[in-house]
Each structure stands twice: as C-alpha cells, then as structure tokens.
Amino acid sequence: MHPAPSVIVFTTLSGLGFGLLIWLGLGLPAVTGWVAFAFFAIAYALAVGGLLASTFHLGHPERAWKAFSQWRSSWLSREGVCAVAALLVMAAYGAGLVFFDTRLAALGWVGAVLSLGTVFTTSMIYTQMKTVPRWNTPLTPALLIAISLAGGALLAGEISAALILIPIAGVLQILWWVRGDGAFAASGTDMATATGLGNIGTVRAFEPPHTGTNYLLREMVHQVGRKHAMKLRGIAFGLGYVLPVALLLLPFSHMLAIVAVLAHVAGVAASRWLFFAEAEHVVGLYYGKR
Amino acid sequence: MTTLPETTTRKLGLVIDLDTCVGCHACVVSCKGWNTENYGAPLSDQDPYGADPSGTFLNRVHSYEVQPLATSAMPHPAAQLVHFPKSCLHCEGAPCVTVCPTGASYKRVEDGIVLVNEADCIGCGLCAWACPYGAREMDQAEGVMKKCTLCVDRIYNDNLPEEDRVPACVRTCPSNARHFGDLGDPDSDVSQLVAERGGMDLMPEQGTKPVNQYLPPRPKDTLDQPKPAGDIDILAPFLEPVMDEPKGFLGWLDRTLEKI
Numbered sequence: 419m420h421p422a423p424s425v426i427v428f429t430t431l432s433g434l435g436f437g438l439l440i441w442l443g444l445g446l447p448a449v450t451g452w453v454a455f456a457f458f459a460i461a462y463a464l465a466v467g468g469l470l471a472s473t474f475h476l477g478h479p480e481r482a483w484k485a486f487s488q489w490r491s492s493w494l495s496r497e498g499v500c501a502v503a504a505l506l507v508m509a510a511y512g513a514g515l516v517f518f519d520t521r522l523a524a525l526g527w528v529g530a531v532l533s534l535g536t537v538f539t540t541s542m543i544y545t546q547m548k549t550v551p552r553w554n555t556p557l558t559p560a561l562l563i564a565i566s567l568a569g570g571a572l573l574a575g576e577i578s579a580a581l582i583l584i585p586i587a588g589v590l591q592i593l594w595w596v597r598g599d600g601a602f603a604a605s606g607t608d609m610a611t612a613t614g615l616g617n618i619g620t621v622r623a624f625e626p627p628h629t630g631t632n633y634l635l636r637e638m639v640h641q642v643g644r645k646h647a648m649k650l651r652g653i654a655f656g657l658g659y660v661l662p663v664a665l666l667l668l669p670f671s672h673m674l675a676i677v678a679v680l681a682h683v684a685g686v687a688a689s690r691w692l693f694f695a696e697a698e699h700v701v702g703l704y705y706g707k708r
Numbered sequence: 709m710t711t712l713p714e715t716t717t718r719k720l721g722l723v724i725d726l727d728t729c730v731g732c733h734a735c736v737v738s739c740k741g742w743n744t745e746n747y748g749a750p751l752s753d754q755d756p757y758g759a760d761p762s763g764t765f766l767n768r769v770h771s772y773e774v775q776p777l778a779t780s781a782m783p784h785p786a787a788q789l790v791h792f793p794k795s796c797l798h799c800e801g802a803p804c805v806t807v808c809p810t811g812a813s814y815k816r817v818e819d820g821i822v823l824v825n826e827a828d829c830i831g832c833g834l835c836a837w838a839c840p841y842g843a844r845e846m847d848q849a850e851g852v853m854k855k856c857t858l859c860v861d862r863i864y865n866d867n868l869p870e871e872d873r874v875p876a877c878v879r880t881c882p883s884n885a886r887h888f889g890d891l892g893d894p895d896s897d898v899s900q901l902v903a904e905r906g907g908m909d910l911m912p913e914q915g916t917k918p919v920n921q922y923l924p925p926r927p928k929d930t931l932d933q934p935k936p937a938g939d940i941d942i943l944a945p946f947l948e949p950v951m952d953e954p955k956g957f958l959g960w961l962d963r964t965l966e967k968i
Binding site: 419475476477478479481482484485487488490491492493494495498543546547548549550605606607609611612613614615617618619620621622623624625626627628630631632633634637638699700701704705 | 711726733736760761762763764765768769770771772773774775776777785787788789790792794803805806807808809810811812828829830831832833834836837838839840841842845846848850851852853908909910911912913914915922924925
C-alpha cells in the first residue's frame, strides 16, 4: 500500500493524542489549572492535528462532514463519530479542570472510553480489509491500542505504567511483524484463485492491461522501501520501544523524558510507515506483482 | 445507505467468456468512450500524450500465460494464453459498499448494480482498498471514485434502439465474449450459459459473492500429442491429395529429369 504521509502522520499523532486523553480522562495525572491546560493543549494539538492531516488525502475534504452518517456499517464513519464525541466530552471535562478546578470524574471516564473507542475504530478501518492479509488480524487493534496507551502514558508522565505498556506494545509489534510476513501466503488468495485458471496450470502475468501505470498500481501495489524493511524494523523497534524504556529506567529528568517521547514518536512513525509500505494488497496478483 | 440490501430483485451482471476473448481491448475503448461522456464525472487522463500517461478506466484487459504441468504423455505441454477482461463484478457481498463512510457507495435493491453517488463521495479511497479486484479507480482530476455502472444509463434507456440497451462493452465485443443478463433468474440466457460452461467466481475465498461470472477456457487442441485412433476430423478426407502423379508438361519434366 502507498504510505501516504498524511495517513502516517494522522495515525501516529492522533493515536498518541487520544492515548493522552485516555489517561487524562482517568485523572492520571490529577492535574488542574494551568498544568491541566498544558496537558490538554498537547493532547488536542496531537489528536486534532492528526485528524486534520487525514483530510489532506481526501479528494473532496469539503464534504467530509458527510462521513458522520454511515456509522451503522462503516468503521471510518464510526471513527469520525467517536473522535468528535471524544473531543467534545473531553473539552467539557478539561474546561472543568482548567477553569473551575473541578474534576467531573464520570465525564472523564466517558471521555476516556470514547478516546479508546477512537483508537479502536481507527485500527478497525485497517483490520477489516480482507484484501490486505497483513492487516486482517485481531493483532492490529491490539497493537495500535497498546501503542496509543503506551505513548499516552509516556506523555502523561505515568512512568510506571509506561514501563509496563511500552514492552507490551513492543512484544505485540514483534508478533504483528512475524505473523504479517506469512499472512499473504496463508490467506489462500493467489494467482490461481484470482484468475480461476489454476486448474489448467501455473498462471503467470503475460501482459498488463496498459503500458503505463494507474491508480491501482500507485495506491495498492506500492513496492518502494521493502529493501530496507528489516533495517527500518530495527530502527522502529529501537527508537519506539527499547530506547524509551532505557531512558525511563535512568534517574528522572525532564530532558531525558523529552528524548524518550521524541524517540518513541519517531519509532512509532517508522513502524507506521512500514505498516503501509509492507502491506500487500491482493489486487497486485492481477498485475503479477505478488 | 451503505448497508447492503438483504436480497435484490434481480442480479444484473456480466458473463465473460475466457475461451472466446481475443484480447482486442475493444471493450476497454468502448467503455471509456461511453462512460467518459455520460453518467457522472468524465474519465480523465493524466499526461495522455506525454512520457508517463495514465488514466481512469472502468474495464481493463489483462493477459495471462498458463503453463500446464508436464505429463508422461506430454513432456512439453504448450502454454496457453488467456485474455482476461476485468471490471466491477457487482458483488452480492460488496465490501466496497459497507466501508463507505458517506453513503456514496450503494447497491441497488431493484437490480443489484453497485453505484457511486459522486455528489456524496469524499474521495477517501477506502472502497478501492476494500475491493480485491481493482474495480474502483479514483479519478485524479475529479477526486471522486469511478467504477463500472453496468451502463445503467444504456440498459434502461428508451432513447436507444433496443439492441443497444446493453452495456457498451457487451455491445462492442467482436467475439461475443461478454454477455449481459439477470444472473438471479436461473432460466435467463446468462444463467444457462454459466450452468452449461461451469462459470466461476474470482477469488471465492474473499467472500465477496461476485455476480459476474467467468467461463473457463475450453480444452485446447494438442498438436504435439499422439493422434487418437479414428478419424476425428471431418474435413480431412476433403483435403487428401487428389492426384499422386503430375500430368502434362510438369509430368513430362518430372519423368525426363528422373531419367538423367
């Protein structure tokens, strides 16, 4: 799949932002006034910034409001509804903390659940794709939720929680990569089922329908970067999981914490780039590219 | 509404004969010709006369080489070339419809055609991801998703002569490799053709339940195989040599040259 920068930025930043909102909703850390304002500003900048980035890849962003209508069937629509509901509820909850020194606990819990729901619905947009076997697994929501909770804990300064959640996310990341590498072959979709010609013999693409490229090839048969996939996995794992844990285990300083957060975000972004760049869509079979 | 209908009254679709398709791409051209100037946004091209041309097509023809396995009777079986037209299969379980966040994609209850309401399409591209067949292409000029409409603006069009009320690809196919009809009616011509020829689903394991069916190529003549006993070719006797010995001038020349 084409690793569109807008979608990578969106899933990375908004995952982190909603992760922070989950912790803030639970009252961890229990902040009020200007400190709460700073936390909420960071969370909203990440969550809303990510959502705005995601609209950049739309053909018609001005019609994006219509995406709230199909929550009965569409995970993308559910994500939109969940995200807006989470942001509204958390805004009310945050206003209580910042301006009135009051923690409306129940509202915070609702906001936390909605924020978690946003991360979950985002992950289901990818998980539901039977056409991309690498994504089509319960490990995908598990991984994306773990990364969001771990990143949120890191930003919220919940060090002990982060020290548990980052390794969990790291283990899920490894499992997701290992399972993903065999997913296409295990899906049962191949040239034989794509063409229905398998009972005659071995099928090979002889001639594509056109000499140039097309939307399908650009969007879904993206091959760039597979060469460095293993190196990038190493970088993603080292920056995203190993380094933050190592830095958190050192005596606490704000400088180290900032480095840990930046390393984590960079690592997750690299992992997210691979999430798309390594994903093989079954339509590639018709072009003999799998 | 992007939930799929439980059932559709009819299941209009195509039956594509992989045995008779000659790979001429006439259906590709006629499809683009009709659909660029009728339903919805035109099918744009980018850099059409330049170094890197690409464009939106609703129907494309692939070609595959199928190599049969060697057997003791046929140690070197000839590969077979199969031309493979591919457009939207108007699936009963269309995954492209349910993922649509705006309700732009829908499957019609009356005839099962899968369409895009372009005024509602935000161009997110998710439906193209959900389709295993590559049937949907985002138009780069318009920013909306384009797909085969089964020529919905031809098949019900009273302004056209009756023989033209079929999809443009079907109307134009010079080798009758494309057939249009109601695959929900077991007595329709297309359903009978599917039953007779063993029509198949593409990627059945994807669970899309495509309406369009593909007819597999018939077994080919095998020139390099030993001839079966008996006269199987009714034309062969007519092609037997009618004369063993040349006559006339050529006969004289032949006999004279033999003597030298």
